[in-house]
Amino acid sequence: MSQFALLGSRRFAPFFWTQALGAFNDSAFRNAMVMLAAFQMGLSDHEVSLYTNLAPALFILPFFLFSATAGQLAEKFEKTRIIRYVKLFEIAAMALAAYGFIGHHLPLLLVVLFMMGMHSTVFGPIKYAILPQALKTTELVGGNGLVEMGTQMAILIGMVVGNTLMLIAGVGPHFSAALTIGVAVIGYGASRFIPPAPATAPDLKFNWNPFTETARVLRITREDRAVFNAVLGISWFWFFGTILVAQLPLYTRDNLGGDGTVNTLVLTLFSIGTGVGALMCEKMSGKRVEIGLVPLGAFGLTAFGIDLFFARSGSAVTRGLDWLAFLHGAGSWRIVLDLTLIGMFAGFYVVPLFAFVQSRTPRDRVSRVIAGNNILNALLIVIASCFGLALNSIGFNAPKIFLVASLLNVVVAVYIFTLVPEFLMRFITWVLVNTLYRIRVDGMKNLPEEGPALLVCNHVSFMDPLILMANLRRPARFVMYYKIFNIPVLRFVFKTAKAIPIAGKKEDPAVMHKAFEEVDAALADGELVCIFPEGGLTKDGSIQTFRPGVEKILERRPVPVVPMALRGLWGSVWSRRDSMMRRTRLPRRFRAHVELVVDVPKAASDVTAASLEQRVQELRGDMA
The missing domain is CATH 1.20.1250.20 (MFS general substrate transporter like domains)
Structure with missing residues (x-):
């Protein structure tokens, strides 16, 4: 579903228009006030400079004074109700602004500017905290993108309209007053359609001291x-x-x-x-x-x-x-x-x-x-x-x-x-995977959104872990052959992603034992762990026999198991098809079409290595 479909959903649309109208009004009011001071009142350059430099400071001051309190309000109380109170506050502020516009009372308009700073301060924590409650995980990026786009466009249009209306000879202040009050009322009307967003910390002990609460909020932010x-x-x-x-x-x-x-x-x-x-x-x-x-x-x-x-x-x-x-x-x-x-x-x-x-x-x-x-x-x-x-x-x-x-x-x-090397690691992964492949994902909704799970997948190419990293919605710990783990450049990616290197029992029993301990610890911590039960890359494109290590993991830690299958990788970059046919390993299938299929989770008691092998084979089908 396209992100634009959210604009037709009650979960998102009323909130989107409420915040966009608020951003518009804020921009229109500020620019109208500047135009009034600079062009309508006959002030000296010194006076205009004083007001235009004082305005940003007054607007931003509430963020220092009241942000911590606003964060508590958004956690302790139902968010939609707070939004409606904020919009009523905006209507009152714009009514005062109308009096200031028409009467050319700049000191009063500076008070209103401070009030609009308070409006934005209280709305800010709600604006971004309500999205994870209203949207699915797969909609979060699209929803944030729409909010950012809507905010930018609203600020821009508000700037143009605020400047233009105020400069209309004779009636500019009246038009500006009517506009800002009207938009505030429409914004309140939109807020009435936002679905309830329950308090996330109703038992939170409220701290009215803005200074100590600011210090506490910053400590929480740094945790x-x-x-x-x-x-x-x-x-x-x-x-x-x-x-x-x-x-x-x-x-x-x-x-x-x-x-x-x-x-x-x-x-x-x-x-x-x-x-x-x-x-x-x-x-x-x-x-x-x-x-x-x-x-x-x-x-x-x-x-x-x-x-x-x-x-x-x-x-x-x-x-x-x-x-x-x-x-x-x-x-x-x-x-x-x-x-x-x-x-x-x-x-x-x-x-x-x-x-x-x-x-x-x-x-x-x-x-x-x-x-x-x-x-x-x-x-x-x-x-x-x-x-x-x-x-x-x-x-x-x-x-x-x-x-x-x-x-x-x-x-x-x-x-x-x-x-935080994770940022650079994700960038390298994103560039490599999106440069070399075109990937279609089916069944990602089956991936548990929280809690531990063991992911099992067929192993076709050296790029398999990167492909999965780039497409799984949650971070996963990958168990991989230690020689692949130590490939130059990719070692940084695998190490940053906390991959778990493993060796065969005959190669290095200590590495193998340590790998199983790390897998169990990761699952105990509620993480996803992904293994390739074949024990190595396929040499002929077919799925090899699943080894009993998967049963050993589940015997010790019975967690849900998610079968997955990669399709279309055989013969792509860094699979073994070329080496098997004694050809130079060149990107014969550059930008290959690849599919990842994710099955519904299975209970640990219902699976064996053999049954998982059969299910992954069914998921892959004939598309090697």
Whole structure:
């Protein structure tokens, strides 16, 4: 099912429109307020600068003060009810904004801006914590992609509409007031259709002290190293994005020679790119949480950020170009491509990270971890703003700041991927498998979503473990021949994936004994373990006799058994067909069509090595 089918589902659609309308209103209000201050009130440059610089600080302050409290609310109480209260709060805030717009009361509008910051602070933990409750595991990446796309488009449209309405002579404030109140009311109406989302930690002891609770939330966020580093990755995304977006007005004026329409164009390109990248994540990941896309996203951010510097590093010769004149200028389409691709790779980067945090964090802590993420995001946004101002003060123009941010992205990516090699391992696996094969999966719904299970599969090529890693929805521990485990480059992948090397009893009885101990320990910890009971690669394409090791494992630890079969690998890259026929092992079937079939779990008491062999043979059929 396509991710877009979620837009027709009550499980997702009302929530999607509620959050998109909220993002639109937030953007429309902020931009209308800036236009009012800058163009409608006759203020001095100093006064305009004061208000425009104070506005971001007031909006972000609630994230520091109330994120921890918001995380507790989302865990302890039913989420849909909180969403409706938040939307009623938004209606009240927009009513005050209407009075401020019409009466030109900027101090009151700054109060409303603080209120909208509170609105976003409370809604944030719910926004991402409700998705794992409403969606299936296979829908999580697609749902996050739609939310990210919807948010980007809503912010962009809100910016354009907010700017345009406020600048209508004479009636701009009235139109802006009507719009923001109307959208808030529609958003509340949409929230009435969101299905209930029960509390995940109803017995949580509420802590009203925002400072001690913030410290506790940050401790919870750090408990799982992989999750915490994913949170750091998300916060870095906001740092990078803040620097980029903050420089775009000066870049548009000084380097592109454009007017306000060109500024709108470059923001549109970045937003559309991010939305497209977010939507592509589901297709590229095969509907699983694929953190292998994160290094790809980091690479794209750096590559196209550096190219943006080289595309137009000097000052523009001509000034005041509108968007159409800019597009007709020399080299403009390179800039268009760079901005769009930076956005697209940003989508590849951030969507899998959010899905990873949601899927790896226990349900009764997701909201508080998201709250911790929001606190760190706010901190990195403030640091990014100060960093950009510091670089400006020492004479760096916008292209040079793009270059610095892109090079810093390399340092941060290396740091994160060194701390959590799983990201790089998943990237290598994703690239190898998707380069060499075209894979169709059937029956993945049969894989248990939690708890231990023993997976058994036929063994056709040296790539079998990587193919399974790239397509199983849950991480699995693979038992593999120790010589395959020690293949250069792939050793890093197998070791990071906690594969279990095994040797024959005659080769190395100590390695064999250790392997069985590790298998039992993994199953005891509730993990998936995958074995190839043939004991080696098939030499002629047929399934070899299953060895009794599988029975030994189940005798000691009776867990559910999931038979699986790989089809179409015989004769592909790194199978033994070529060596058997004394041919040079060349990629004779590059991009081979491969199928993975997953059967329903069997009780340990109902299976033997022979019965499993027969079932895997049936699953594979005639397609070797």
